[in-house]
């Protein structure tokens with residue numbers, strides 16, 4: 196008679212034993228309610244999504260942006276959604292551009308980061324001061340020239356930069372939701 200465990204290499208058997216031992220322990224400390232990040236909220240941009248976005252952050256936490264793309268300029272536009280807004284960010288980003296634009300007056304801060312570089316604030320200070328639900332989005336046109344974009348952004352003085360490119364990165368999936376409490 197062959198025991199199943201006899202056919203598993205010793206090293207792997209040790210791993211399985213460890214996993215079996217750890218799982219109840221991890222289960223005990225695991226919680227459905229993640230702790231709110233005190234800050235900074237270090238967000239990384241890639242083509243085309245945000246990574247490392249926590250579920251919750253504490254009011255007053257500072258948002259930072261690192262762009263890990265080699266070619267695209269990225270931004271994080273943090274919009275504090277109205278209290279009575281019940282749709283998810285995933286639903287909101289599918290709205291037609293004119294309806295989405297209605298949220299732009301609610302922008303708390305905007306960070307822009309050239310490819311391979313750290314971001315800097317072009318609106319606000321990066322601080323998310325007000326508790327609430329936030330949409331984090333990037334609406335930079337796909338394939339826009341980074342230098343051209345940065346020059347146009349500076350010239351636009353807070354308005355939308357007029358620069359050539361494809362659909363905004365938000366269409367490619369560059370959005371996230373964050374609760375500040």
Ligand SMILES: [Cu+2]
Pocket residue numbers: 240243267268269270333334335364369
């Ligand atoms: Cu982007």
